[in-house]
Amino acid sequence: MSVRRLVLATGVLAILCGLLFWSQHHKTSARNSTLDAAAPSAVLTLDPSSIEQLTVHRKDAPAITLVKAPSGQWQIRSPQTFRADQDTVSSMLSALSPLVPDRILEDHSSPAALAAYGIRTPALEVDIQAKNKAAWKLLFGDTTPSGSDVYAMLSGDPRLFTIASYVKSSLDKDLDDLRDKHLLDLNADKVRQVELHRNSQDIVFVRQKQDWQIVRPRPLRTDTFAVDNLVSTLTGSTIASGQTMTSANVSAKFAQAAPVATVTLITDTDRQTLEVRKEKDNDYARSSVLEGAYKVDAALGQAVEKALDDFRSKKLFDFGEAVPEKIEIHDGAKDFLFTRNGSTWSSGGKSMDSVRMGSLVEKLRDLTASKLVHSGFTRPEIELSVTSDGGKRVERIQIATSGKDDLARRQGEDILYQLDASSITDILSAASDTRTASH
Numbered sequence: 001m002s003v004r005r006l007v008l009a010t011g012v013l014a015i016l017c018g019l020l021f022w023s024q025h026h027k028t029s030a031r032n033s034t035l036d037a038a039a040p041s042a043v044l045t046l047d048p049s050s051i052e053q054l055t056v057h058r059k060d061a062p063a064i065t066l067v068k069a070p071s072g073q074w075q076i077r078s079p080q081t082f083r084a085d086q087d088t089v090s091s092m093l094s095a096l097s098p099l100v101p102d103r104i105l106e107d108h109s110s111p112a113a114l115a116a117y118g119i120r121t122p123a124l125e126v127d128i129q130a131k132n133k134a135a136w137k138l139l140f141g142d143t144t145p146s147g148s149d150v151y152a153m154l155s156g157d158p159r160l161f162t163i164a165s166y167v168k169s170s171l172d173k174d175l176d177d178l179r180d181k182h183l184l185d186l187n188a189d190k191v192r193q194v195e196l197h198r199n200s201q202d203i204v205f206v207r208q209k210q211d212w213q214i215v216r217p218r219p220l221r222t223d224t225f226a227v228d229n230l231v232s233t234l235t236g237s238t239i240a241s242g243q244t245m246t247s248a249n250v251s252a253k254f255a256q257a258a259p260v261a262t263v264t265l266i267t268d269t270d271r272q273t274l275e276v277r278k279e280k281d282n283d284y285a286r287s288s289v290l291e292g293a294y295k296v297d298a299a300l301g302q303a304v305e306k307a308l309d310d311f312r313s314k315k316l317f318d319f320g321e322a323v324p325e326k327i328e329i330h331d332g333a334k335d336f337l338f339t340r341n342g343s344t345w346s347s348g349g350k351s352m353d354s355v356r357m358g359s360l361v362e363k364l365r366d367l368t369a370s371k372l373v374h375s376g377f378t379r380p381e382i383e384l385s386v387t388s389d390g391g392k393r394v395e396r397i398q399i400a401t402s403g404k405d406d407l408a409r410r411q412g413e414d415i416l417y418q419l420d421a422s423s424i425t426d427i428l429s430a431a432s433d434t435r436t437a438s439h
Helices: 003-038 086-096 111-116 165-171 224-236 251-256 298-304 354-365 421-432
Strands: 051-058 064-068 074-078 103-107 124-130 135-143 149-154 159-164 193-198 201-208 211-216 258-266 271-279 282-287 293-296 326-331 334-341 344-347 371-373 382-388 393-400 405-410 416-420
Touching (some): 086 165, 149 165, 159 165, 193 224, 211 224, 251 293, 271 298, 282 298, 293 298, 326 354, 326 421, 334 421, 344 354, 354 421, 382 421, 405 421
Antiparallel strands (some): 051 064, 051 124, 124 135, 135 149, 149 159, 201 211, 258 271, 334 344
């Protein structure tokens, strides 16, 4: 083959390769362009905050209408008036905005087409109304052959589309799904007083700023954390899972059950009561804000069964985050006296190491009983005294040692505090370990 023919053949081959590349590239670009154009956009985009009313129509069931109150809270207005579950309604609104179909089909608005896809008599219809009086009807028909989608339409829009089945599930709610199942309608932070009546004993707690105070049967040092837990359990309590509110009627069982406690929660504007009873392993409750009685989780019964001592403070000292001005420790022949002036601790006229003094203060602050007891105190062997609040608060503790556990008694109290002996040993060691400040 001549050189001329070889060059010519090479050129033809290059042209053919170029044409082939251009052809394949053009087809790929065209196909991608077609796919992008076919990708459906949202058929409905709503601002959830603008929605004021939802009505759910389910086959063979009364329509359920939800209305947003001026407070922003959703309520059920029909078929009866109930408090709505705010989280459930929020999930419904999220499912609606945006409403993005998987596929948009051609115009299928003829009566025959609507019947073929189950739209003519929809399994579910959701009516939506916004602030500006704009309204939409969303219709759900049959499930697609794949089972993952359902056919749907917007009333007045000829387009038929398929959408994920979970969207329908998010909107397909009955009255039990939509009702608020809380036994009380109160915010825990708003509760100012709790009245607990059980076993012929009344316990009353009053909130004082961020802390709780037992005022009945008499003023007592209070474990604020324990009362907070009680209030949180009461305001968060719901009917037991698996129990339908529309069909449950356990009033007869409630009437036969043994009373456990009656508790009243009081805010600045409201007063709500919860009565708890028990029958074998089942707990029941009747609320002042719900009709009827309901089975409840055991945690509610356990919370209101607690005795007075369960709500009393087990801390030995009340100076809290304040830094004391004086600490006195008497342990047999050993005596310690530490005083503070500004940020400087001293003992016997000598400045003390601030880090080691800080450790001693922390151990005194954290001194907590394992439980409260009412007898067993013998001869006191150790005495602790802490002065704080500019000398206005003086707390004195006597301790009787008895092997593994010690018993402590606060001056002016009738209760005894059982302590792990190691906690007192740690305090005495910390006092002995204090040193003069290095200069």
